[in-house]
Amino acid sequence: MKQKGTDKVKRGLAQMLKGGVIMDVTTPEQAIIAQEAGAVAVMALERVPADIRKEGGVARMAAIEVVQRIMDAVTIPVMAKARIGHFVEAQVLEALGIDFIDESEVLTPADESYHIDKRPFTVPFVCGARNLGEALRRIAEGAAMIRTKGEAGSGNIVEAIRHLRQVNDDIRRLSVLPEEELVSNARDLGAPVEIVREVAKAGRLPVVMFVAGGIATPADAVLCMQLGSEGVFVGSGIFKSANPPKTAKAIVEATHYFDDPKIVLEVSKELGAPMAGLEIGQIPKEQLLAGRGW
């Protein structure tokens, strides 16, 4: 009666990552730095979002060799990104033995109407969301973990905070509604009523939620944690900083001790320059990533 790929083991891996930091890496060396700094997982990429943004063009799943070398280099779970709706990239990553797939708006979407049906896969998926409706649609499709979208590669936390607050506000609102209002609210959210009922009753998502998109400093990570995030993704923020090993370790320790400003102070000292940031209003509209996904 051995059962693989159940919701419990897929969502369970995300539960084991709670309170931790997941870091974007592009080489085995970076993956080892991340692991030694105490990352709970790494995201294997060809280019970090800041570079994808700079270079433009179509961003696809990373080259298999890049992902494979990173998988060989570390013992922590390795995640990789597939394009929105590109279920074949996901099949290939699963066949490779990847531990988690991020169906990500950071890559160029392959389908402008539909996301991947994630339920038939054995490998768990994480998906981005800006609000509760989006999060619940992804969960209905089988996502085992949700992250905010933020604005990847911007080094600016403002969008991620907006999305985190929005999801939390939406959940709080649902949790005080009378039963008879849930069906209409499910319609307005664009999400299945069964999951809406579950969220209203539990007062939380049925899966783990992390913040992603724009985290550049230990204080950014702690801001997310104090606002109720269960962990953080740091993309460009580590390896675009002046001192990646130190920044990585500082963000990990600050995230573990997010409720202790003295420790956050201590780890924030002498880190050197964080990654350069972008004002969201200065990014041309067609280059904003958070709007991708349906």
Place this chain on the structure above:
Amino acid sequence: MPAAKSAKTTEHAVKPGLRVGVLALQGDVEEHLAALAACKAEGVRVKTVEELETIDGLIIPGGESTTIANLLERFKLQKPLLERAKAGMPVWGTCMGMIVMAEKVAGSKQPTLGLLHIEVKRNAFGRQIESTEEPLEIEGLDGKPFPGVFIRAPWIESAWGGAHILSFLEGKGVMVWQRNLLGTSFHPELTDDLRIHKYFLQMVSAAKQ
């Protein structure tokens, strides 16, 4: 389970007023706290030496950080935790928690607490796609098989001294008991089955007497 011979597996064997800590640096802390609450026991988060001093037993949860042991040391928790465990405070590690408690980790120099006389192998069943749900027979546990949830789970390669293997999967040890210490490769906190949490609470009760 061996200890159950002295502490009968009945609910009123659990004393009121017990405080059980859950090491809250990283991992599935809330799930353990919820299971403790369902057992009507007081669960508290433990991140500091001061918090460690107030508890009667400790659970080290599942997680992924390969550097939990480093963190324990850096934030000065390692020494007081070892002292309390050696003085008889019950400690239970699930998955990563069991790895942190082990004396040896196969093929790795990763620092551990060295409490359990076992050698563990990390990610022994394979990568995440090999993670499973599978019912387990556990020595001394009455009733139906226990719902084992294995997530990138370790197994026990070998045990010596007072360490006693209580459950096997595919011929490999997945649960270990050693006087005041308990280790499981799997995650009882992800199930509704409270039997192992209750068993640990009895160990905590017995140690407080």
